[in-house]
Amino acid sequence: MSQKKPTIRQEQAFKIMLEKLAKKEPAVLKKIMVEAGYSPNSAINPELNLTSKKGWQILKNELDANGAKSALNDLVSPENDDKRTRLSASVEILKIVSPEKQTNVIGLFEKLGELQDTQDDKSSEITE
Secondary structure (H helix, E strand, C coil): CCCCCCCCCHHHHHHHHHHHHHHCCCCCHHHHHCCCCHHHHHHCHHHHHHHHHHHHHHHHHHHCCCHHHHHHHHHHHHCCCCCCHHHHCCCHHHHHHCCCHHHHHHHHHHHHHHHHHHHHHHHHHHHC
């Protein structure tokens, strides 16, 4: 019995997504799918035509096996006293785990991060 493998297009889409995330660019799966060679009609529904597929799940598991998600999970840990790092790591985990459903939640986390930055800036002005 042969092991199910990701398709070339799934691998390409996953690679493009990771590159965009590394560059802190928006990872819009519909656009990524077209860039990876999927038809525009298939790209209309990334959940049905990409993220629910066994090959995509294998790619996510491989990513976790390589330690990326594990490292981020360590940063999210309550033992990490740096709130900004914990928040950023949480955002990255959401991007990896569920990129097609991230926009509202990621936006909220990013706003919280901006508010924290603003508060930190004000605090440093007061102490100077």
